[in-house]
Amino acid sequence: MPELICTTVYQFPELSDAAKEKARSWYRELGPHDDWWDAVYEDFERVCEILGIRLKTTPVRLMGGGTRAKPSIWFSGFWSQGDGACFEGYWSHAKGAAAHIRDYAPQDATLHSIADRLQALQRRNFYQLAAEASHRGRYYHEYTMSVDVTRDSPTWQSPTDDAEEIVTEALRDLARWLYRQLEAEYDHLTSDEAIEEGIIVNEYTFTEAGRRFG
Numbered sequence: 001m002p003e004l005i006c007t008t009v010y011q012f013p014e015l016s017d018a019a020k021e022k023a024r025s026w027y028r029e030l031g032p033h034d035d036w037w038d039a040v041y042e043d044f045e046r047v048c049e050i051l052g053i054r055l056k057t058t059p060v061r062l063m064g065g066g067t068r069a070k071p072s073i074w075f076s077g078f079w080s081q082g083d084g085a086c087f088e089g090y091w092s093h094a095k096g097a098a099a100h101i102r103d104y105a106p107q108d109a110t111l112h113s114i115a116d117r118l119q120a121l122q123r124r125n126f127y128q129l130a131a132e133a134s135h136r137g138r139y140y141h142e143y144t145m146s147v148d149v150t151r152d153s154p155t156w157q158s159p160t161d162d163a164e165e166i167v168t169e170a171l172r173d174l175a176r177w178l179y180r181q182l183e184a185e186y187d188h189l190t191s192d193e194a195i196e197e198g199i200i201v202n203e204y205t206f207t208e209a210g211r212r213f214g
Helices: 017-030 038-051 097-104 109-124 163-189 192-201
Strands: 053-055 057-061 067-071 073-076 084-087 089-092 129-135 145-151
Touching (some): 017 192, 038 097, 038 163, 073 163, 084 129, 084 163, 097 109, 109 163, 129 163, 145 163
Antiparallel strands (some): 053 089, 073 084, 129 145
């Protein structure tokens, strides 16, 4: 014979502190939504554009059968020593980059420093430098990026002796900056405040002990 069992369920704000913690743990295990990094990537693409970096792309197949161009950005995180971010792209002189990045990110000293270093180097090389950043290996962090610097000089002048080192470190600093933005976004999405908001918005209900029900 079937039995009818009645259970009282609660909205998140109605739970005890201990039950709330159990409910948060359940929701946190679901993880952030798919492609939670999209907003960070979009910001990074804009930063690259300002600095004169054209990101490489790879085709990604869509469910409808078409394809779209995905920027060549990768990361792993956020718990292992080898975690980080990297990207592939082409860098060349972008007029006014140092001023434009300050307009875009007035408080970001790291981006200001990257733009200033690249601009000063271009000035010493008569704005003829270009570089290609490529990913190497199966890990994703700034040291998996190799950087090749060239100079488009009508008189066949080579880049200044410091060019490759400065460009490489600037682009790796940019990869480090990207990783920090991704980490901050992930920390925000998995914070108690964001978790509670997600639970409440989705109107999940729980038992008195905080176990997900229904």
